[in-house]
């Protein structure tokens with residue numbers, strides 16, 4: 001293996017020197033595109049014969065992947081040179097763009113998000129304080145049957161000591177009933193009648209919103 005190290009900018013210069021001395025001049029951009037496609041096809045052929053199910057023909061045996069990849073690189077550099085593109089800058093900016101885009105993408109991926117965690121007593125404190133002031137709170141509840149996990153804003157009403165028939169109905173499914181740990185609330189933004197019961201032990205975090213609410217008719221706030 002050669003010890004020569006070539007930078008991308010250096011490679012662009014080497015190709016340019018070669019074209020101007022031996023190759024005479026660059027082909028048109030469209031011809032270069034056709035050539036690039038041809039060379040990519042040759043890479044595909046080597047890969048297909050080497051790693052795919054097709055067997056090599058005698059004529060394929062001297063075709064080497066390294067050489068075909070170098071053909072692709074050469075043609076790509078020719079296109080960059082004739083269109084005035086500095087590939088060092090382009091690659092640098094491209095990686096920065098990918099980093100920014102993917103960082104955001106992963107940060108917004110709920111499956112990768114770490115769930116918040118607060119002490120149980122603190123959670124109860126936030127709920128009780130907001131309830132007493134008739135203010136909504138945001139609670140972080142994990143994924144359950146029929147609803148995705150995440151923050152939701154609720155109007156706090158009361159904590160139950162027993163589940164009762166209604167609560168059992170509301171927390172049925174794969175959720176285990178947890179008697180004495182039910183928090184009754186209206187979930188905002190999910191229609192006018194979205195009354196929910198949450199198992200207190202499952203609430204991961206709670207925060208005040210300082211937004212007043214008017215209790216729904218027929219429901220008392222008891223904190």
Ligand SMILES: [Mg+2]
Nearest residue numbers: 039042068071
């Ligand atoms: Mg080739």
